[in-house]
Each structure stands twice: as C-alpha cells, then as structure tokens.
Amino acid sequence: MLPDRKSRTFIEPQVVARLAGVPLVSRRPMQGNVSGRHVSPHRGASVEFAEYRKYVPGDDLRRLDWRAYGRSDRYYIKEFEADTNLRCCLVLDASGSMGFGSHGLTKLQYARQIAATMAYLAVQQGDAAGLTCVAEGITQQLPPKRNAAHLSNLFDMLERTEAAGPTRLTAILHELAETVRQRALVVIVSDFFLPSEELRSCFEHLRFRRHDVAAIQLLDPSELDFQFQRPMRFLDMEGGPAIFADPALISQRYHSASTAHLDALRGVVMETGVDYQQVNIAQPHEEILMRFLVGRLRNRGRR
Amino acid sequence: MSFLQPWMLVALPIAALPIIIHLINERRYQTLPWAAMMFLLAANQMSRGYARLRQWLILGLRVVAIAALLFVISRPLAGGWMGAATGDRAETTLILLDRSPSMQQMGVETAMSKLETGQRQLRDTLRTLGGGRVVLIDSGHVRPQELDSVDALADMPEAGPADNTADIPAMLQEATDYLDANEIGRADIWLVSDLRASDWQPESGRWAALRETLLPRAQTTRFRLLAYPEVQTENRAITVTGIKYERADRQKRILLSLEISGGSVDEPDRMIPVQVEIEGSRIEVPVHSSGGRAVLRDYPLPLDNAVDSGWGRVSLPADANPADNVAFFAFEPPVPRVTVLFCEDDAVRLPLRLAAEIPAEPSIQHRVLQTQRGLLQTVPWEEVGLLLWQGVMPTAGDLEAVEAFLAAGGQAMFFPSRSSDTGQLQAMRFGNWQSNATDQGVSQWRGDQGLLAGTLAGGSLPVGELRIKRFTTLQGTATTLARLSGEMSLLVRHHPAGDHAGTVYFWATTPHPDDSSLGTDGIVLYVAIQRALAAGAAALQSTADQVAGSRLAERWSPIVIGDQRPHSEPGYHAGVFQDGEHLLTIRRAPAEDQLQIVADDQLLGLFRGLDFTRIDDRAGNYASLIHEVWRLFLILMILAMLGEAWLCLPQPRSPTAGGRS
Numbered sequence: 001m002l003p004d005r006k007s008r009t010f011i012e013p014q015v016v017a018r019l020a021g022v023p024l025v026s027r028r029p030m031q032g033n034v035s036g037r038h039v040s041p042h043r044g045a046s047v048e049f050a051e052y053r054k055y056v057p058g059d060d061l062r063r064l065d066w067r068a069y070g071r072s073d074r075y076y077i078k079e080f081e082a083d084t085n086l087r088c089c090l091v092l093d094a095s096g097s098m099g100f101g102s103h104g105l106t107k108l109q110y111a112r113q114i115a116a117t118m119a120y121l122a123v124q125q126g127d128a129a130g131l132t133c134v135a136e137g138i139t140q141q142l143p144p145k146r147n148a149a150h151l152s153n154l155f156d157m158l159e160r161t162e163a164a165g166p167t168r169l170t171a172i173l174h175e176l177a178e179t180v181r182q183r184a185l186v187v188i189v190s191d192f193f194l195p196s197e198e199l200r201s202c203f204e205h206l207r208f209r210r211h212d213v214a215a216i217q218l219l220d221p222s223e224l225d226f227q228f229q230r231p232m233r234f235l236d237m238e239g240g241p242a243i244f245a246d247p248a249l250i251s252q253r254y255h256s257a258s259t260a261h262l263d264a265l266r267g268v269v270m271e272t273g274v275d276y277q278q279v280n281i282a283q284p285h286e287e288i289l290m291r292f293l294v295g296r297l298r299n300r301g302r303r
Numbered sequence: 304m305s306f307l308q309p310w311m312l313v314a315l316p317i318a319a320l321p322i323i324i325h326l327i328n329e330r331r332y333q334t335l336p337w338a339a340m341m342f343l344l345a346a347n348q349m350s351r352g353y354a355r356l357r358q359w360l361i362l363g364l365r366v367v368a369i370a371a372l373l374f375v376i377s378r379p380l381a382g383g384w385m386g387a388a389t390g391d392r393a394e395t396t397l398i399l400l401d402r403s404p405s406m407q408q409m410g411v412e413t414a415m416s417k418l419e420t421g422q423r424q425l426r427d428t429l430r431t432l433g434g435g436r437v438v439l440i441d442s443g444h445v446r447p448q449e450l451d452s453v454d455a456l457a458d459m460p461e462a463g464p465a466d467n468t469a470d471i472p473a474m475l476q477e478a479t480d481y482l483d484a485n486e487i488g489r490a491d492i493w494l495v496s497d498l499r500a501s502d503w504q505p506e507s508g509r510w511a512a513l514r515e516t517l518l519p520r521a522q523t524t525r526f527r528l529l530a531y532p533e534v535q536t537e538n539r540a541i542t543v544t545g546i547k548y549e550r551a552d553r554q555k556r557i558l559l560s561l562e563i564s565g566g567s568v569d570e571p572d573r574m575i576p577v578q579v580e581i582e583g584s585r586i587e588v589p590v591h592s593s594g595g596r597a598v599l600r601d602y603p604l605p606l607d608n609a610v611d612s613g614w615g616r617v618s619l620p621a622d623a624n625p626a627d628n629v630a631f632f633a634f635e636p637p638v639p640r641v642t643v644l645f646c647e648d649d650a651v652r653l654p655l656r657l658a659a660e661i662p663a664e665p666s667i668q669h670r671v672l673q674t675q676r677g678l679l680q681t682v683p684w685e686e687v688g689l690l691l692w693q694g695v696m697p698t699a700g701d702l703e704a705v706e707a708f709l710a711a712g713g714q715a716m717f718f719p720s721r722s723s724d725t726g727q728l729q730a731m732r733f734g735n736w737q738s739n740a741t742d743q744g745v746s747q748w749r750g751d752q753g754l755l756a757g758t759l760a761g762g763s764l765p766v767g768e769l770r771i772k773r774f775t776t777l778q779g780t781a782t783t784l785a786r787l788s789g790e791m792s793l794l795v796r797h798h799p800a801g802d803h804a805g806t807v808y809f810w811a812t813t814p815h816p817d818d819s820s821l822g823t824d825g826i827v828l829y830v831a832i833q834r835a836l837a838a839g840a841a842a843l844q845s846t847a848d849q850v851a852g853s854r855l856a857e858r859w860s861p862i863v864i865g866d867q868r869p870h871s872e873p874g875y876h877a878g879v880f881q882d883g884e885h886l887l888t889i890r891r892a893p894a895e896d897q898l899q900i901v902a903d904d905q906l907l908g909l910f911r912g913l914d915f916t917r918i919d920d921r922a923g924n925y926a927s928l929i930h931e932v933w934r935l936f937l938i939l940m941i942l943a944m945l946g947e948a949w950l951c952l953p954q955p956r957s958p959t960a961g962g963r964s
Contacts, residue, residue: 230332
C-alpha cells in the first residue's frame with residue numbers, strides 16, 4: 001500500500017490492521033475540500049435529507065421537489081447533507097521533556113507511535129493528515145494532505161524529530177489556531193508540563209476557531225510514582241536549573257503538586273470541551289488509540 | 304550525673320552514627336535527567352517546615368536511642384556529686400563514723416537522727432557502688448574493724464550512738480595507718496560527721512602532720528564527707544556542774560548544780576522543768592532560763608537518812624537531740640581531807656600547815672598529820688590525800704612509802720631543803736640554790752589548768768605578784784606550770800608511771816620569808832595546796848566521774864545507762880557504773896554542747912590538694928544519695944525507637960496520584 005517500503009520502527013502494521021476497523025471520526029462538522037465521511041457544515045449531495053427551503057430564483061431547478069409543489073403549490077428546494085473529509089493536524093511536542101523515559105521508551109517515541117498510527121488511519125480513510133513538531137518554536141511542519149506519498153514524508157519527519165530545548169507549546173498553539181484553516185481536527189500529543197491556565201487559553205482559542213481539539217498527555221510511570229531511594233540531583237531536560245532533593249522528603253509534596261496540576265488540567269479540558277487522554281506510556285499505544293477512537297465514535301458529530 | 308562504668312561513655316560518639324550515615328547518604332546522590340521539573344519546583348516551593356522537622360526529629364530520635372543505650376550500659380547514677388571517676392572502684396572503703404552525741408540530733412519533723420540517716424545513706428550508697436573490703440573506724444574506739452558487708456553497720460553497737468566526742472584527726476590518722484599497714488592501693492574514705500568544731504579540731508596542729516601523710520596518697524585515696532551541718536536551735540543540753548553532800552541538823556541533803564545550754568539568745572525568759580531522779584525518787588525542779596541559758600547552783604535535795612551514797616540523774620523534756628537531755632551524777636559524804644606534812648624548817652611549816660588545815664568548804668573536814676623522817680611507813684596512807692614535804696628528799700623506807708602513795712593516786716608537793724640536797728624522787732631532783740640581787744617575779748604560768756588555773760569566777764590567781772628571792776634549779780623531766788623571769792622553772796608537775804598514779808609537784812623555792820613571798824602572800828600557796836588536796840581526796844572517794852571515751856575495766860558493772868545505749872561498750876556511754884562500793888559516773892563529753900561548726904573554707908583547707916567531695920545531707924532524709932537510673936534511659940531508648948518508627952511510617956498516598964490513564 002505504501003509506496004516506500006522503508007521500515008518504520010514507530011508504526012506496527014499489526015496494530016494498524018487491528019485499529020483500521022474503527023474509523024477516526026470528528027466530534028464536530030469538518031470543513032474539508034473533498035467528499036468524505038465526516039459531517040460538513042454545508043448542504044451537499046449526499047443521500048441524507050437535510051431540509052426544505054423556499055425556492056429563490058437562481059436555484060438549481062433540478063433540486064426542486066415537484067411533489068411538494070404538487071401538494072402545496074409552492075416551490076421548495078430539497079436539500080441534502082454534505083459529507084466531507086477532515087484535516088487532521090497532529091501537533092507533536094518535541095521539547096526536551098519529551099525525551100524522558102524510564103522504561104526503555106521515551107515519551108517522544110511513544111508520541112511518534114501515536115502520531116504515525118493516527119496519521120496512517122486518517123489517510124487510509126481518505127482524510128488529510130499533517131504534522132507540526134513544536135519545541136521552542138515550530139521545528140518542523142507538514143500541512144495536512146491525504147495522499148500516500150505525503151504519509152511517507154510525515155513518517156520521515158517523525159523519524160527526524162528529536163526531543164530538545166524548551167517548549168513554547170502554548171504560543172505555538174495560539175499560532176496554529178490562527179494559521180490552520182477552520183474546522184480541523186487538532187491532536188496535541190504532549191506531556192503538558194505547562195501552566196493549566198495558559199493551556200486553557202490555547203484550547204479556548206482553538207475552540208473559537210471551531211477546531212475539534214484532542215489532547216493526549218503522555219506521562220512516564222516514574223513521573224507519576226516518584227519513587228526513588230536515595231537523594232537525587234534532577235537535571236532539567238529543558239535546560240533549566242538542576243534541583244537537588246531527597247525524594248523521601250519531598251515525595252509527598254511532589255505528589256501533591258502533580259495531583260494539583262493534573263486536576264487543574266482535567267478541569268480545563270472539561271470546560272473547554274477538549275477530548276483529553278492521560279496516558280501512562282507503560283501502557284500499549286494500541287490500547288490508548290483504541291480507547292481514543294472508540295470514545296470519539298460515541299461522540300461523533302451530528303448533522 | 305555519675306556512672307558505675309564510665310569508660311563505656313568513650314563509645315558515646317557512636318551516637319552520631321545516624322547523622323554520619325545521613326551525611327554520607329546525601330553525598331551519594333544520583334544524577335537524573337528529569338522532565339517533570341514543574342512538579343519538583345512546586346514541591347520545593349511548598350511549605351517544607353514539617354518535612355524538615357520530621358527529618359531532624361527522626362535523626363534526633365535515632366541519636367537519642369543510641370545514646371540512651373550507651374547510657375544504660377554505663378549504669379548511670381542519680382546524684383552528680385560523685386564525679387566522673389566513680390568507675391575506678393576502690394579496693395577498700397573506710398567508713399569513719401562520728402558517733403558523738405551531737406550526731407543524735409533529729410531532723411525536722413522526723414524521728415531519724417543524723418547518725419541513723421548517715422548510716423542508712425552509707426549502706427544504700429555503698430551497696431549500690433559495690434566494691435571490696437569495708438572497714439569501720441568509729442569515733443568511740445578509733446580502731447579499724449573489718450565488716451563482712453556494709454549492711455552490718457545496722458546491727459553493730461560500734462556504729463551506734465556514743466557519748467564521747469569524736470576525734471576526727473585521730474580517726475583519719477588511724478585510717479591512714481591502716482592503709483599503709485595493709486598496703487592498700489585505691490581506697491575510698493567516707494566520713495560521716497556533723498562538722499562540729501569540737502570533733503574536727505581544725506586548729507589542731509595534727510592536721511598539718513596528717514596532710515603531710517595524706518598528700519602522697521592524693522591520687523589513690525578519695526575522701527567523701529557525708530556532712531550533716533544543720534544545727535537545731537530548738538535543742539538544749541543539760542550538764543551537772545557540781546554535787547555536794549551536806550549534813551545539817553541531822554538532815555542529809557545534796558546540793559545540785561547544773562547548767563542548761565543551747566537555747567537562743569533572743570528567746571524570752573522561761574522556766575524549764577528539769578526532772579531530777581535520786582535513788583528512784585523523782586521530782587521536778589523548775590529552772591529559770593534567761594537568754595537561752597539556765598544555771599542552777601547548789602539546789603538542795605533532801606536525802607533519806609538511811610542513804611549515805613547513791614546516784615541520780617537529771618533530764619530535760621524531749622527536744623531535737625535526746626542524747627544531751629540526760630546527765631548522771633553520784634554522791635557520797637565528803638572524805639576528810641588529810642594532809643601529811645613534813646618540814647625541816649619551822650618557818651616553812653606554819654604556812655604549809657595553815658594552807659592545808661584551813662577548809663575551803665566548811666562542810667569538809669581538814670586534818671594535818673605532821674610526821675618526821677623515818678616514820679612515813681607508819682602513816683595511814685589510805686586516808687591521806689596530800690603529802691607536803693619540805694626538806695631533803697626521802698630515802699629508804701620513807702621513799703618506798705612515798706612511791707607507794709603516789710602509785711595509789713596520791714598527790715604530793717615537794718619544796719626544796721634550804722640546805723643542799725642530793726636526793727631524788729621519780730628522777731627529779733633539786734639543784735643548787737641561786738639568788739639574785741633583786742627579787743624575781745613569775746613571768747609565765749599555766750592559767751588555764753592545773754594548780755595555778757584561774758578561779759571559777761574567771762579571774763586569775765595573783766601569781767605575778769609573787770616575789771622570789773632564792774630558788775633552786777629543778778632537774779628532771781616534768782611539765783613547767785610556772786616560770787621565773789630568768790627562764791627558770793618555779794613549779795613543775797610530774798606524773799609517775801602507772802595508770803592510776805597521782806601527781807607530784809616540785810616547787811623551786813620555799814614559803815620561807817627569806818626565800819619567797821609564797822608564805823606571806825599566801826593566796827597562791829593556799830589555792831595550790833587546796834587544789835592538790837582536793838585532787839588527792841577525790842582519789843580516796845568511792846564516787847568518781849569521768850568523761851566518756853575510754854573503755855572501762857571489766858569489774859565495773861552498769862547501774863544505769865542512757866536510753867537505747869548498749870551495755871557492750873562500758874565507758875563510751877553516759878551512765879553510772881558500780882564496782883563494789885565505788886560508783887563511777889560517765890559523763891557526756893562537755894565539748895559536745897558547743898555548737899560551733901567548721902567553716903566551709905576551713906574544711907576545704909584541711910583537704911586541699913586531696914580528692915575531696917562534700918555531700919551535704921540532712922537528718923531524716925529518706926532520698927538515697929545515689930541510685931541507678933538505667934531503667935529511665937532504657938525507657939527513653941524505647942520511646943525514641945517508637946517515635947522514630949512512627950515518624951518513619953510511609954505517608955498515606957493520595958488516591959489521585961499514580962498511574963492513571
């Protein structure tokens with residue numbers, strides 16, 4: 001199927017095959033440029049009746065409902081729902097913190113698996129997929145397209161992406177909210193170690209631009225457990241100052257801080273209607289994606 | 304705080320082990336690249352007071368637990384007076400026990416005396432400290448006595464109360480002699496005393512010699528003074544100062560003189576009821592007390608006509624010290640004072656006869672038996688109190704009679720022959736006569752005791768007014784009682800060998816008007832002769848008294864002894880003893896009625912340079928001087944471990960934390 005048979009470590013054909021049965025749907029009407037399987041805000045030529053409206057001069061006479069005219073002696077245009085494709089914009093946090101992984105798999109590697117699989121699923125069902133890698137700025141960007149060659153480019157870009165530098169995810173999200181055309185599916189894969197209020201602003205901005213926003217937060221098990229036996233010197237992977245601490249002393253406060261942050265983030269995503277997934281990267285990404293897809297299927301957009 | 308095994312405290316730095324381990328752990332940190340720095344920063348910014356406190360508490364409790372364990376092993380003692388060197392256990396512990404009457408003083412609101420308290424404290428302390436041999440030197444016998452254990456103190460009469468005054472320097476000397484004789488290395492000397500100056504005699508020259516003996520042992524001998532310096536002001540002591548027998552109008556009576564001391568100078572005048580018991584009859588005599596002192600002089604007490612001699616006692620109401628509330632006395636008709644007079648010179652004979660014949664007290668009969676050389680063996684010496692001899696020294700049979708008389712306790716006074724004399728008595732002899740152009744006066748004399756002592760009223764005899772024209776030298780070993788201005792002796796005293804021997808006095812001149820003013824200014828001569836005669840007559844009486852402090856012969860059986868006193872130590876307890884028709888009264892040592900305490904500085908000076916510790920206690924104190932308190936530290940250790948365990952318990956995790964997707 002793929003023109004380039006180059007082996008990619010971050011995408012597993014078996015996983016893709018198992019996930020292919022579940023479509024990637026949007027939760028709100030999309031505004032694609034071709035016909036597709038997603039709800040469009042416009043009327044189109046699908047088989048699904050939408051509504052009658054009065055005839056105005058200039059309307060296509062072929063869409064006049066003569067039977068209605070026969071019953072009511074009035075001209076009505078019969079309108080149908082339009083189906084369109086979606087543009088899936090994958091936003092990948094490539095800051096230094098995404099390079100952390102305590103079980104052999106870094107968060108960035110996990111994010112690659114998710115992004116690649118999701119892009120593949122989107123292109124496979126005729127949608128467009130694009131990728132934006134974000135660190136201190138936009139390090140790499142690929143606009144959404146729906147052909148197979150584009151997918152190969154996207155995979156290449158994923159392969160080249162390295163975790164480095166500080167993150168300016170919030171600023172980039174604001175930028176993307178303005179630059180990405182309206183009504184796209186924006187999937188943000190990040191650890192979201194950012195102030196929740198800044199994220200709220202970003203999400204609200206994206207919602208305002210009528211994007212369907214999904215946030216996948218990747219967390220390492222050790223970041224959740226924070227169980228160390230001896231004093232540690234923690235080096236900031238994003239270049240900040242190092243911190244010397246005795247985990248036995250601060251673990252309780254660490255857990256308090258992490259819980260507070262995650263609770264705040266959960267509140268933000270609920271209030272802004274973001275499709276939020278908190279992911280422990282020790283879990284298989286297939287399971288995460290399956291839950292993600294099925295969850296969206298339940299909340300798919302209505303005409 | 305002291306320890307029985309203080310060397311274990313050397314391991315005390317081990318208590319710092321938790322801190323050292325903590326510091327090492329801190330240095331053994333790992334470096335880890337970390338993503339969730341925002342959580343760490345937030346955790347660091349949160350209040351860390353409790354966490355830090357908890358950490359230090361845990362460390363502190365660990366240190367306390369180890370330190371407490373080390374303290375338990377070191378066997379701590381409550382009572383910090385013993386010093387850190389308690390662990391150097393002594394080979395021998397010598398107990399120097401002051402048993403004097405002042406140690407019978409009770410504490411406030413307790414029936415326990417200083418002596419009983421001291422004994423109990425010693426028993427408890429030495430039982431706790433353990434150790435080797437225990438030796439008792441009591442103030443009565445002043446001789447070392449090994450004990451099976453310190454508990455034996457409770458039952459020993461030698462550790463009980465006595466009525467003689469203590470001689471602390473002598474006891475210390477005895478202790479030193481014992482240590483030297485037994486070649487004892489490390490020793491503890493425990494002194495139990497109430498610090499009465501009369502017992503310690505801090506001004507005595509013996510202390511200097513004693514310190515010289517003790518200083519070389521400063522490294523090996525420790526002195527512990529268990530002191531009871533508290534003086535009860537509410538205590539009175541009674542003393543019989545005189546007893547006279549009178550017969551007037553066929554009525555016999557005795558005249559009792561006594562003194563009550565010990566009251567406060569500020570107290571108001573009051574009557575003190577004194578119980579007087581004579582031969583079983585008891586009467587109460589009120590004695591007026593003024594300024595804390597009461598004196599009764601010649602108080603007449605009628606006697607039954609059938610009674611010629613006997614004993615009695617006077618007692619005060621109970622007060623702080625029962626030991627000085629009783630005094631004993633014995634009485635009998637006075638013995639006629641008979642003087643044997645031999646004079647070569649007629650001019651000398653008269654003043655001597657008059658001085659011996661004129662009674663000082665009208666009730667006492669005085670007689671003078673004049674004798675001649677060679678007839679002394681015919682004299683009834685058993686009735687004679689004094690021999691006055693002026694002339695060439697006795698020889699042959701006369702000398703034997705005189706020697707026998709002196710050995711039986713008689714008194715003799717010798718004046719030189721006005722001619723030359725080569726004879727001698729008791730290795731004493733007269734030398735050649737000397738005369739000066741001008742009369743010589745008396746430059747020095749013993750006014751505190753002896754024949755020339757001051758009067759009862761406190762005045763001194765007019766010895767200095769004597770004028771000596773001629774005098775002989777006195778050759779031999781004797782104590783000078785009066786000295787001429789030319790350093791020649793005027794009057795000397797010589798004690799012949801023998802336990803009951805009397806006293807011989809030698810004058811260097813005669814009462815002849817050409818020799819001295821002894822006869823013309825007869826006061827000094829009269830008083831000297833009367834005093835010697837009284838002493839001689841006393842040896843003839845069947846009643847006698849002596850101060851407690853020397854063991855009585857077996858023949859003396861007790862008639863009455865003070866309360867709670869054992870009969871096993873005759874001579875050390877006040878009472879009345881009998882030997883046939885003779886009565887002997889043992890009196891409490893008069894020095895015990897003096898309340899002076901050795902000053903602190905003075906006491907420290909006595910032990911300067913020695914390992915000396917003073918522990919002040921009080922009578923009736925039931926709290927032990929020391930007791931082991933390792934249990935307290937064991938409990939402390941357990942509490943510290945429990946506290947540490949509780950603080951180390953893992954904190955309950957928040958249910959929202961942890962892996963969640």
